[in-house]
Amino acid sequence: MGRVVNPRLRAFAEDDEPVRYDEELEVYVVSSHEAARTVLNDPGFVTDRLDSLLPRLGGLDEPPSSLNAMLQMFMDGPAHDRFRLAVSRDLAPKRVDEMRPRIGAIVDAALDGVADRPAFDVVADVAYPVTIGVIAELLGIGVAGARALLGFASRISAVLELRPTERQLLDAGDAVRGCALFLLPLLPGRRANPGRDLISSLVSLEPGGEPLPVDELLTMIVQILVAGHEPPAHLIANGALDLLGHPAELRRMRSKPGLAASAVEEVLRLGSPIGYLSRTATRDTVLAGTPVRKGSRLVLDLTAANRDPARYDDPDRFDILRPDPGHLSFGGGGHCCIGRALGRVEAEETLRRLFGRFPDLALDGEDLTRRASAAFHALDRLPVRRT
Ligand code: HEM
Numbered sequence: 001m002g003r004v005v006n007p008r009l010r011a012f013a014e015d016d017e018p019v020r021y022d023e024e025l026e027v028y029v030v031s032s033h034e035a036a037r038t039v040l041n042d043p044g045f046v047t048d049r050l051d052s053l054l055p056r057l058g059g060l061d062e063p064p065s066s067l068n069a070m071l072q073m074f075m076d077g078p079a080h081d082r083f084r085l086a087v088s089r090d091l092a093p094k095r096v097d098e099m100r101p102r103i104g105a106i107v108d109a110a111l112d113g114v115a116d117r118p119a120f121d122v123v124a125d126v127a128y129p130v131t132i133g134v135i136a137e138l139l140g141i142g143v144a145g146a147r148a149l150l151g152f153a154s155r156i157s158a159v160l161e162l163r164p165t166e167r168q169l170l171d172a173g174d175a176v177r178g179c180a181l182f183l184l185p186l187l188p189g190r191r192a193n194p195g196r197d198l199i200s201s202l203v204s205l206e207p208g209g210e211p212l213p214v215d216e217l218l219t220m221i222v223q224i225l226v227a228g229h230e231p232p233a234h235l236i237a238n239g240a241l242d243l244l245g246h247p248a249e250l251r252r253m254r255s256k257p258g259l260a261a262s263a264v265e266e267v268l269r270l271g272s273p274i275g276y277l278s279r280t281a282t283r284d285t286v287l288a289g290t291p292v293r294k295g296s297r298l299v300l301d302l303t304a305a306n307r308d309p310a311r312y313d314d315p316d317r318f319d320i321l322r323p324d325p326g327h328l329s330f331g332g333g334g335h336c337c338i339g340r341a342l343g344r345v346e347a348e349e350t351l352r353r354l355f356g357r358f359p360d361l362a363l364d365g366e367d368l369t370r371r372a373s374a375a376f377h378a379l380d381r382l383p384v385r386r387t
Contacts, residue, residue, distance in 0.1 A: 018288040027278075027297045028290070031304035033311035033328065035288040039300060040332035045279040046076045047335055076334065083220050084338060086205055086212065090138070090198045093341040099137065100345055106133035107353045115357075119364050122354075122382040127236040130350050131229055134342070138228075139221065140197030141186070152179045153225040157375075179225065180218045187214065198224065224339070231273040232343040234378040236350045238271035239264060241382055243355065244363050246318045250355060253320060260352035263320040264344055265327065267351075270318055272302040272329035275377050302328050303377065360387045 018032030030036050039045045089095065110129040114120040136146035155175035158168040187203055194200035202217050212220075243250040243263065253259045277300045284294045292298070306327045307315040330337035337343070355361065364383035371378040 017290075019290040019292070021290070025299075027299045028287070028292055029299050029301055030287070031301045031308075032288060033305040033308035036300040036302070036305040036328055037332060038287065039279050039298060040277070040328065040336075043334070044282050044285060045298065046282055047277075047279060079216070080334075082207065082212075082216070083223060085207070086202055086220055087198065087224060087338060090201050091339050091342055096341040096345050099134075099342070100349065102137055103130075103134060103345055104349050104353065106130055106137065107350050109133070110350075111353060111357050119383060119385040122240045122384055123233070123237045123379055124381070126240075126350065126354060127233040130236065130346060131233045134232070134346055135225065135229055138198050138224075138342070140190075140195050140199060145182070148182060149179055149225055150229050152176070152182075153222070153229050156222065156226045157230060176222060179222045183218055183221055184214070187217070227337075228339045228342070230376060230378070232346045234273035234376060235264070235267060235271075235343060235347045237379040237382050238273065238377065239267040239347055239351045240354065240384070241363075241368065241379065242267050242271060242318055243351065244361065244384070249318055249320050253352075254355055254359065257352050257356060259320055260348045261344070262322075262325075263351060264347045265325045266318060266320045266322055267347070268329040269306045269312075269322075269325045269327035270316075271377055272306055272327065273377055274302060274329065274331075275374050276301050276303075277331055300328070358386060361385075362387045 018035045019028055019030050021028050030039060107130050110126050110133070113129065114125050120126070132143060132146045132150060135141075135150065136143045139146070139149075141149065152175040156172045156179075158164055159172045164172075183199075186199060190197075190200045190203045194204055199221060202212060202220060205212055243253065249263070253263050279298045279300065281292050281294055281296045281298065285292050287298075305311075306329065309315050311326070312322075330340045361384050364385040367381065367383050368379055369381040371380050
């Protein structure tokens with residue numbers, strides 16, 4: 001069986017080679033599960049592809065916070081280490097479990113909003129209201145504040161595409177400054193009266209006996225917004241589509257709501273919200289038999305790796321009880337998604353409650369819209385109706 005690849009990367013990865021060089025894009029495309037996992041866990045491959053963007057951002061590196069600083073935090077190095085340490089406690093599974101009832105209430109409120117409607121859009125009416133509500137809760141900024149910040153975050157996300165344009169980069173720089181100007185006035189109040197939110201945690205941290213510099217603190221929050229707002233919404237919408245398209249699996253989940261967690265894992269495997277990850281080789285090496293030169297860029301095609309026939313029996317089958325899905329949809333190694341516990345709970349609570357409350361849900365025609373993006377495996381519209 002041939003490999004299934006990210007449709008947006010298909011042009012340069014449509015054969016069976018686990019690792020191949022694409023002349024036009026000047027990247028190695030990694031499509032086998034084993035090779036992708038090796039790259040993620042080998043410190044010889046680093047996430048510094050954004051280095052190539054930094055010189056093009058001259059003039060943007062100014063206070064109170066900058067796109068450059070944000071990009072540094074995505075890369076390997078001390079800023080990245082400090083970032084992970086600072087946010088890890090608030091995103092740990094134990095803390096997320098404490099948030100679960102509140103997340104359930106946020107989901108219920110979103111479902112109340114559509115309860116009287118014969119038809120609605122899962123993306124706009126459920127997925128985004130849930131993820132916006134969760135970000136509002138996490139940061140303690142209210143829903144209006146979260147909406148404003150996430151508007152900026154969407155513009156910043158454009159830099160994660162394979163080939164961002166100059167205009168997207170400039171716009172992202174403006175959006176980072178917009179976020180910083182929104183957040184800056186909140187900090188003194190959180191210092192004086194800390195709550196249980198992430199901003200309060202960050203302002204009270206004193207690594208090495210000193211509070212975090214304001215610039216770094218703002219950058220950390222922006223990083224959470226950029227990395228944490230889109231993927232859970234896509235996961236929810238992809239999950240709703242997968243379950244609606246597989247009525248037997250949906251019945252299975254509805255008969256035993258505890259299965260929502262394993263359903264989410266299978267949705268992650270088959271519909272990874274993140275389409276690909278990038279790494280750079282720091283030494284000459286050989287990957288799955290292919291020589292890779294130092295300094296080369298690699299693109300890990302998660303869609304292909306998660307359906308690798310060498311790793312999964314019947315890889316295209318949607319099976320919510322698949323033993324050991326072992327997907328790569330949260331990445332791995334030193335950059336493994338730090339918000340994965342939260343993202344999982346958001347999707348689990350939403351899918352369980354959505355199908356529990358509306359057992360008669362069906363796709364509303366063919367009018368769903370897939371996003372034209374290689375970076376995100378996402379739906380922009382998922383119309384459903386009550387039957
Ligand atoms: C459920 C959906 C989610 C998916 C599929 C997902 C996926 C990923 C992936 C694949 C990476 C690795 C990026 C790389 O290696 O280059 C990542 C990193 C990250 N994610 Fe998530 N994520 C999700 C939810 C979240 C949430 C809810 C948050 C925070 C609130 C979050 C915060 C982050 C951060 C901060 C990073 C960067 C980690 C680092 O570079 O060390 N994610 N995510």
